[in-house]
Amino acid sequence: MNFLLxxxxxxxxxxxxxxxxxxxxxxxxxxxxxxxLHGPTKAxxxxxxxxxxxxMLFFFAIEGTLSIHEVLISVFLFLxxxxxxxxIAKAHLHEHEELRGDLPSTGRPQGWSxxxxxxxxxxxxxxxxxxxx
Amino acid sequence: xxxxxxxxGYVAVSMAVLLNLWRLLRxxxxxxxxxxxxxxxxxxxxxxxxxxxxxxxxxxxxxxxLFAMFGFVSTVAYCRFIxxxxxxx
Numbered sequence: 001m002n003f004l005l006x007x008x009x010x011x012x013x014x015x016x017x018x019x020x021x022x023x024x025x026x027x028x029x030x031x032x033x034x035x036x037l038h039g040p041t042k043a044x045x046x047x048x049x050x051x052x053x054x055x056m057l058f059f060f061a062i063e064g065t066l067s068i069h070e071v072l073i074s075v076f077l078f079l080x081x082x083x084x085x086x087x088i089a090k091a092h093l094h095e096h097e098e099l100r101g102d103l104p105s106t107g108r109p110q111g112w113s114x115x116x117x118x119x120x121x122x123x124x125x126x127x128x129x130x131x132x133x
Numbered sequence: 134x135x136x137x138x139x140x141x142g143y144v145a146v147s148m149a150v151l152l153n154l155w156r157l158l159r160x161x162x163x164x165x166x167x168x169x170x171x172x173x174x175x176x177x178x179x180x181x182x183x184x185x186x187x188x189x190x191x192x193x194x195x196x197x198x199l200f201a202m203f204g205f206v207s208t209v210a211y212c213r214f215i216x217x218x219x220x221x222x
Contacts, residue, residue, distance in 0.1 A: 010138035013183065017145030020179055024149035027156050027172055033165055036156075040172035044149070051142065051179045055186050058135070069194035070182075073201055077175065080205040084171055087212035092164040094216055 005061045009054050016050025019043050033092050041085040090114055142183045150176045167211050174204030
């Protein structure tokens, strides 16, 4: 039983390390920023999640102390990684104005709200929007 | 067995930090560098947690939590500075 728990903790640590490494390899190898963003936001977050799960299991099952900090850290990381990725992508779009032509159409009179802002008269009286298909 | 797994984890995460450092020094655009620092913070959190498992102590979790919070806040503040020219308007 004890052996099984140790095996589980070891597997979680090894998987976490592999995922963190894959995320950083993606950060180096992928061609441009908007694709590079995927490495850290998915793979590295998963790698830290593996290490946190290993730590939680280790302290609960082998040391016999329940620690809640890991849940706090992982919830915090899983909440904040998409937000920071969103901000980085937005700042990148604003830094490189030439990318604006590559953006897909919104299908509405207004363009992307990060460039054009909210439509006129926001709130109660919205201008006519293109009907949805 | 956990010892071997921890050694593997140290090597993998340290290589990840070195790759991030390469991207931080090399990164063609400004946002590449910000992204590299953001990833580096996450990897350092993983290193701190692995060290805590090795030392069998939970005192390092506060450090990891502080790293997570400051990494997030600094990334958002920098992006906001690029976007708006000001952090607090």
